[in-house]
Amino acid sequence: MSSSELANRSSLIYPRMLGYVATLVLHVITAVHITTTFTREAANDAAVKEFHDNQHKFMTVWNVYMQMLYAALGLSCDVLSLSNEGKISSLQQTLKKIRDPMFSNIVWPYAFTTSFVFWSAYSYDRSLILPPSVDQTLTWGANHVIHTAIMPVVLWELVFRPRKTPETHMANLMMMYGYAAGYLTVIVSSYMNTGTWVYPILNILYGTIYFYIFLGVSVLLTQIFYSMQWYVTSILWKNLKDIKKVN
Incomplete structure (x- = not known):
C-alpha cells in the first residue's frame, strides 16, 4: 500500500477509533454509576427494584450491549488493520463479516428507534416509560447517555466508515426483524410469567x-x-471509488 493510500486510510481510521473508545467509555462509566447508585434505600423502593430486576428485558439495555459489542469489534478491526499495515488478516476478515451487518441491521436502526420511542413517551408522560422513583438510580446524565448519546455515536460511525449500499436488502431485513422477533419473544414470555408488561x-x-x-x-x-x-450513505460516499482502500 502506498504512503498516500495509508494517509487516506489513516485520516478515517483514527476518528473511527476515537468514536469506538468514546462509546465504550461512556457506557462503562454509566453502567458503573447506575450500579453504585443502586443503594439500600433505592432497593427498598418496589418500583426501583422491579426496574433493576427487569433490566435485561429493556430494549435500551439490549441496544447499549449491542453498541458496546460493535465498538469492540470495530476497534479490533482497526487495530488489526494498523498493525498489519492495511493488509486484511483472516481474523480481521471474520470480524468484519460480523461487524458490518451488525451495524446496518441492528446498531443503527435500533439506536434511533429506541431514542425516538423513549423520548416521545417520556415527553408526553414519563410514567408511561419509567416510574419517577427510578431517578434515584437512573440520573439525568445517565438517562441521556443511554437514550440520547446512542444516536451521535452511530452517526459518527456513518461519517467515518465508508460503505456501499447493498444490491439487495433481503438478508439485512431478515436479520433486523429477526432481532425484533427475539426481543418480542422475551417481553411476551415475561408477560406470560408475571402478568405485567415491562x-x-x-x-x-x-x-x-x-x-x-x-x-x-x-x-x-x-x-x-x-x-x-x-x-445518508449515498450522499456521504457517492464519489467513493475504491472502498477497500479506506475501509
Missing part, C-alpha cells in the same frame, strides 16, 4: 387496538431508520 405504557394499551398500533408504529420506525442510513 413497560407501563404496554400495560395501559394492552387489550385495545392501540397496543397493536404502538407495536406496528415501532416496527415501521425501525424500517424507516434502516432505510435512512442508506440515503
Whole structure:
C-alpha cells in the first residue's frame, strides 16, 4: 500500500477509533454509576427494584450491549488493520463479516428507534416509560447517555466508515426483524410469567387496538431508520471509488 493510500486510510481510521473508545467509555462509566447508585434505600423502593430486576428485558439495555459489542469489534478491526499495515488478516476478515451487518441491521436502526420511542413517551408522560422513583438510580446524565448519546455515536460511525449500499436488502431485513422477533419473544414470555408488561405504557394499551398500533408504529420506525442510513450513505460516499482502500 502506498504512503498516500495509508494517509487516506489513516485520516478515517483514527476518528473511527476515537468514536469506538468514546462509546465504550461512556457506557462503562454509566453502567458503573447506575450500579453504585443502586443503594439500600433505592432497593427498598418496589418500583426501583422491579426496574433493576427487569433490566435485561429493556430494549435500551439490549441496544447499549449491542453498541458496546460493535465498538469492540470495530476497534479490533482497526487495530488489526494498523498493525498489519492495511493488509486484511483472516481474523480481521471474520470480524468484519460480523461487524458490518451488525451495524446496518441492528446498531443503527435500533439506536434511533429506541431514542425516538423513549423520548416521545417520556415527553408526553414519563410514567408511561419509567416510574419517577427510578431517578434515584437512573440520573439525568445517565438517562441521556443511554437514550440520547446512542444516536451521535452511530452517526459518527456513518461519517467515518465508508460503505456501499447493498444490491439487495433481503438478508439485512431478515436479520433486523429477526432481532425484533427475539426481543418480542422475551417481553411476551415475561408477560406470560408475571402478568405485567415491562413497560407501563404496554400495560395501559394492552387489550385495545392501540397496543397493536404502538407495536406496528415501532416496527415501521425501525424500517424507516434502516432505510435512512442508506440515503445518508449515498450522499456521504457517492464519489467513493475504491472502498477497500479506506475501509
